[in-house]
Amino acid sequence: MAPNNEGYLIGFTGEYAKVIGSMLPIYRSFSDSSREFNGTGVGQGKGDGNSARGGGRYTLKAKPGYAVNEIIGNAGAALDGFRIKFSKVSGYGMDPKDSYESPWAGGSGGNRFQLGGY
Helix, strand or coil: CCHHHCEEEEEEEEEECCCECEEEEEEEECCCCCCEEECCCEECCCCCCCCCCCCEEEEEECCCCEEEEEEEEEECCCEEEEEEEEEEEECCEEEEEEEEECCCEECCCCEEEEEECC
16 A cells, blocks of 8 residues: 555566666556656665666556556566566456466566565
8 A cells, every 4th residue: 555545556667787776656546547656766776867877777567557566576686677467447346357467577586585475
């Protein structure tokens, strides 16, 4: 949930080099589906484009009507890279039968993990 329960998570933006350097969550408003806003970023640069690590930027964001259902990634001492499984928003939940995955962001080192999903 977004700060103050104003919306739902639709993705992340940030910077990466060999590992993910920063993550800034992106939310979509419950009351106005055309309104998107950011939460609090973490990491060097905090997703605002000011990372000193070099590398590139990524934005993994759901298309309208979809939300983050699952994060699949690789991590060791740091978050190496990840992708997101987006599912269709249905009432107050999600329909996992109607889903798709984002491209991969970041590196491929570390061990595989999975957060969320059903």
